[in-house]
Amino acid sequence: LAKTTQPISMDSYEGQEVNITCSHNNIATNDYITWYQQFPSQGPRFIIQGYKTKVTNEVASLFIPADRKSSTLSLPRVSLSDTAVYYCLVGDPQNQGGKLIFGQGTELSVKP
Amino acid sequence: DVKVTQSSRYLVKRTGEKVFLECVQDMDHENMFWYRQDPGLGLRLIYFSYDVKMKEKGDIPEGYSVSREKKERFSLILESASTNQTSMYLCASAGTSVSTEAFFGQGTRLTVV
Numbered sequence: 001l002a003k004t005t006q007p008i009s010m011d012s013y014e015g016q017e018v019n020i021t022c023s024h025n026n027i028a029t030n031d032y033i034t035w036y037q038q039f040p041s042q043g044p045r046f047i048i049q050g051y052k053t054k055v056t057n058e059v060a061s062l063f064i065p066a067d068r069k070s071s072t073l074s075l076p077r078v079s080l081s082d083t084a085v086y087y088c089l090v091g092d093p094q095n096q097g098g099k100l101i102f103g104q105g106t107e108l109s110v111k112p
Numbered sequence: 113d114v115k116v117t118q119s120s121r122y123l124v125k126r127t128g129e130k131v132f133l134e135c136v137q138d139m140d141h142e143n144m145f146w147y148r149q150d151p152g153l154g155l156r157l158i159y160f161s162y163d164v165k166m167k168e169k170g171d172i173p174e175g176y177s178v179s180r181e182k183k184e185r186f187s188l189i190l191e192s193a194s195t196n197q198t199s200m201y202l203c204a205s206a207g208t209s210v211s212t213e214a215f216f217g218q219g220t221r222l223t224v225v
Contacts, residue, residue: 034213043116043202043216044155087154099168100145100206100214104154 009107018075022088030092118217131190135203144186148199193224
């Protein structure tokens, strides 16, 4: 399973765009990149997933360069409620039964 | 609505007790997971099951065992609880389609005294 590296913490202000980058140098051909968000006292919840290039949904965008050795989660115009821990995961759901390994995550703090 | 339900939100047990944490999912998912979460350490995988009666150790299986007799239920067992097992325990389930979206329960805050 590919190991991921993210910044431990980030600070931002309301209304700014936040970009969190994750490094995964050993990503395998069949691996997908998935991001989760976790609020205090809750389990993580899925935000977005991608394989290559760019994926966008109503919550975030995910940018994946051609070599796929990193990915960037982009949160447009954050609000206080986006304060959470964000986890990047890399894996192949059809290999090893889809084992999900979380790293330490990035603790995002949004200030007024 | 998708549901992963953990049997208890808060639990207090004594050192040496046998503790069962139960998790049930209603999505017919093949994969189920048990994690523990401690401040500054993120989520660490304890055990993983990819089918009924099938299990695989995660990163920190010592002191734990699991049971999956039915597809919808995955139990975490602390054979002899110790104070260093005081933690938040999270159960999750996921399918085996291309998407690796996992759904989590609300967590069980276990305190061993």
